[in-house]
Amino acid sequence: DGGITQSPKYLFRKEGQNVTLSCEQNLNHDAMYWYRQDPGQGLRLIYYSQIVNDFQKGDIAEGYSVSREKKESFPLTVTSAQKNPTAFYLCASIRQGSTEAFFGQGTRLTVV
């Protein structure tokens, strides 16, 4: 079945550590996105990528980094510079020429 897979579902991080969240899609979609969701805040855009080896910062990119070496994969690294990383992280993808975004099931990151 085609879809977007995020892993892990739950992730715990110690303060000062970098962690990487995985997002893989087999939909052959060109564009991929990372959003952060906090209670009462809605979804806020972190980074997005329209094509391989190219990506742009969203509204809250500070403390995060991404790479897009393959069309299928768009990993997100939460660095120690991110002051408040505890949140629900969502990955999405869109096929070129379409406007419908498909979302993964999310990764809940908690700083301990």
Add this chain to the structure above:
Amino acid sequence: EDQVTQSPEALRLQEGESSSLNCSYTVSGLRGLFWYRQDPGKGPEFLFTLYSAGEEKEKERLKATLTKKESFLHITAPKPEDSATYLCAVQGYSGYALNFGKGTSLLVTP
């Protein structure tokens, strides 16, 4: 800058009690307006895309409508399984990202 405001923040309905959720938006050229349903701890599930004022789309008990300034998600005779957070998002011609509102949390009681 694109802005999306959803109201109410929370809505409690009795089973069978119809109502509407509102999404007001400002965008420099609307490429599309989107409605998603999100269950707790899950990713958003796509419901509808609306492209131009006057457009309407329906799916089971849900009907989405669009004007030049706002969109409504009408829920007819809701059931408890319709309980979820409903998210509205817009995409403008100035960029490729979806800009989301904060959502409306809907609870339908038996």
